[in-house]
Each structure stands twice: as structure tokens, then as C-alpha cells.
Amino acid sequence: MLDMSKLTLYGSSISGNCLKGKWAADLFGLSYDWVEIDILAGESRTDAFLAMNPNGQVPVLQIPGEGVLDQSNAILIYLAETAGSDLIPANAVDRARMMSWLFWEQYNHEASIAVRRFRKAYLGLPDADIDPQLLPKGYSALERMEAALDGQDWICGDAMTLADIALVAYTRVAHEGGYELARFPLVLDWIIRTETKLDIPHAREGL
């Protein structure tokens, strides 16, 4: 039985979007239950799941007495605010820039790199059956990150923010989508830096 007085995170361990919330909750020392949802087996489409989240998506955060919250980056923001984390910049402009990266992550990065990785590595599709735009779009996203990391350790500047957690989720497994991370040495260093802060294993090739 789940403890309904605690946060519950419903997610799939193969989904970077789901792992974001898990890593953040662990980093912040928040108490929560993790419920594994096998998305490949259709567990996010069952009647019971849809009764909880009609959108049929993971991750979902169940908040005691408050119902559910979805969208991975909204969950990240909520967990950081709840924990009083300094991963949300106090300065309004810095905070807005972090928000900008979070929206960019979903629209440009996740929508290309995560989608290609899922189709290639989990659906097992041959390259010829995958939208050919996803490869150049993903590389364009990685190029923007490489440029952002020129002269600074973290995506938003000298300090780690939620943008690093959001962006590392699929960047660290981009090779599973057919992207050559070796082309992006600053991104590679940043992946290790972020994985180390989050205390999670290295996922990339050659380590």
C-alpha cells in the first residue's frame, strides 16, 4: 500500500523526463515513493492510470491532499520550491533565463533527441523509418549547449540550476539515439559534472 501522506512519483526508469524528478527529489532529500510504470507494456494507458492522470503520460507527481501534477519540468520546479532549493536562481532575470532553457529543453532538445532515442533504442526502428529531421535538429540542440558551456561550468552560468537536471536527462543518453557526443567536448565534461552532482552512474559510451 502506498503512503498517501508522502509524495508519490509515477514514472518509467527508461524515461529521462521521469528520472529528472527522481534525481531532484533525491538531491533535495525529499521523502517520496517511486512507482514504476512500464510504458512499453501500456501501463500508462490502463483505466486505473487514466483515472489518476487522464493525459496518460508519465511522469506524474501525486501530492498529498492536492491531486496530481504532470509535465516533467513543472514537477522539477515544484520539488525545488518545496525543498527551498537554490537550484532556482533568486535573481528574477537569472530565474527567467533558467525558465527559458526549460522551455527550450522540451521544445527543441527533448522533441528531437529523446524522440529519436525512443524510436531507435526502444521501438527498435531502423534509421530509414525515423523522421530524418530529428538527427539535424538534435545536433543543432547539442551545438547550442556546447556554445553555452564555453567559459562556464553550468548551462545558466557559474552555478548549477534546474536547467542542468532537465538537460542532462536525455543528453547523457543521446548516443542511444545515434548522436555522436564526442563532437561536443564541453558537453561531455558537463555531463560528468552533472551526473557527479546528482550521484547517478555515467550512461555514455566509452566510460
Next chain:
Amino acid sequence: MLDMSKLTLYGSSISGNCLKGKWAADLFGLSYDWVEIDILAGESRTDAFLAMNPNGQVPVLQIPGEGVLDQSNAILIYLAETAGSDLIPANAVDRARMMSWLFWEQYNHEASIAVRRFRKAYLGLPDADIDPQLLPKGYSALERMEAALDGQDWICGDAMTLADIALVAYTRVAHEGGYELARFPLVLDWIIRTETKLDIPHAREGL
């Protein structure tokens, strides 16, 4: 000459993403300059524009002494915080739910409805040359909005939030993308309600 001591919003008047910031700044009574960028004529790809925003996208908000900020919904959040607007809920869970809708707007709603509208109405592509998934994806987004508005006046509940501004931007012109808004009576009422609050003209068919 632009007044560099004021906010400057670079945007295209045919882009809902750009209009969001304009409407919000007007609603909040913020002082700003609007610089029209003709995206169809390539004005967001000139050397001068790219020097300001290497991402080559509008909208861009120039903040006095602070450089630029992009991503339409990050701009919305920044403007609302700057103005002390109550369109950002004070309660943490309500605020997180609004954030969830803002991320959903970009990933699910804009990425289908705005994209199809641009290809159909501005690039003049015939339906056969437009990704066939955009129509059902956009209708699915409109269905979710219709369900959300059942029993409440605004997307997040009884009060208007930034989610209403973000979502109305392309919902009010969805018919230009080939979507039949008449199927969604609650959405139609909400469009008028939101346009009235924003003091902007009605854009939809049949009015």
C-alpha cells in the same frame, strides 16, 4: 532610436508566441517598445538580429542592462513577476499547475496547432504537403482544453492566469490552421472571455 532604458520586445505580429508578451505587457501596464520583425522576409536571420539573439527566433525581450531573454512563456513569466501580477498564482501547487499548462502549451498545443496554421496560412502549403499528424494532435489538444473548461471559467480554475494568455494565442486563430473550433463550445466562450480581458479583437470565424 530605441530607448535602451525601456524593455524592448522584438516580435512578429503574425506570431502568437510574440503577441503573448505584447498582450501581457499591455495588460500589466508595463512601458516597452515593440520592434516588428518580418519573419517571412528573413528579418530574424540577419547578422544584426543574430548578434542580438543567436537562436534566430522571435520573440526576444531586451531587458535594460541585462541582455536578452527568449522563449515566449519565459518572457510571460518574467513580465508578470516584474509587474507583480496576480496572474501567477501565489499557492505553490496552483503555480506548478500553471507551469504544467505552459509546458504543455508549447509541447502539445503550439507544436501542432501553430505549426499547421503557419504552414497552411502563411507558407500556403496544400493540406497534402502538411504532416498529417498535426491535425489529430491539434484536435487532441483542443479536446483537453474543452474538458478542462467544463465547470470553470479559466484554464487553471476560477481565476485567469498566464496559462490563459499562452493558450489563447494560437487557439483563437486555430481556424486558420484548418481546425473547426465550433466543435468546442466551452473553448469558444473562453476565447471571447480571454480576448475581452486582454482587450484584443476577436480573431475567430463567424464573429
